[in-house]
Amino acid sequence: NQYFPDHAAELSQGLAAFWRDMKDYRSRLTVVAFTEFGRRVQENASAGLDHGSASVMFALGGNVNGGRLFGQWPGLNPADLHAGDLKVTTDYRQVLQEILVKRRGEATPQAVFPTLTYQPLGIVRG
Numbered sequence: 001n002q003y004f005p006d007h008a009a010e011l012s013q014g015l016a017a018f019w020r021d022m023k024d025y026r027s028r029l030t031v032v033a034f035t036e037f038g039r040r041v042q043e044n045a046s047a048g049l050d051h052g053s054a055s056v057m058f059a060l061g062g063n064v065n066g067g068r069l070f071g072q073w074p075g076l077n078p079a080d081l082h083a084g085d086l087k088v089t090t091d092y093r094q095v096l097q098e099i100l101v102k103r104r105g106e107a108t109p110q111a112v113f114p115t116l117t118y119q120p121l122g123i124v125r126g
Contacts, residue, residue, distance in 0.1 A: 015060055026062035030103045030124060033058045034092060040084055041076060054086035057095055063103060063125040070095075070121050091116065095123060102126040 011033065022029055038055035054074070059066070074080050074087035081087065093113045098120045100106040109118045 015058075019060065028062070030059065030061035030064065030099050032095065032099065033060075038086060041081060041086065042084060052085035053082060054088045057092060059095070059099075059123055061103075061124065065122055065125065070123055090121070094119060094121060098123055 015031070015033070018031070019026070034057035035055050038052035039049040040052040042049075044050050071090040074089055076086075093116050097106075097109045097113050097116060097118055100112060101109050101118065102120070102124045103126070106112065110116070
């Protein structure tokens with residue numbers, strides 16, 4: 001996609017500026033950036049990528065266990081795809097639920113995500 005590099009740079013620069021400005025509060029911050037949809041693996045007829053199922057999330061904060069990837073890479077082989085999309089290997093609610101519990105002190109995570117069992121991934125420290 002011809003627009004992606006510029007959009008990614010803009011997001012990166014914005015987060016970096018925010019991080020610099022919040023230097024005195026970093027231990028209190030947890031920022032999560034993600035899209036509500038992924039992109040399909042194969043281009044469509046207009047050389048674009050339609051909405052898909054899997055994507056990526058970014059976490060930033062003084063208590064984020066950063067510098068590494070969490071989750072499983074599903075692969076791009078046709079047998080690895082789910083209806084032409086990357087397979088979802090980590091439920092985004094798992095990430096948000098862990099942040100609510102460890103950073104906000106949520107004692108009843110099922111009150112926020114009633115159908116999800118709490119299974120921390122180790123993304124943040126409490």
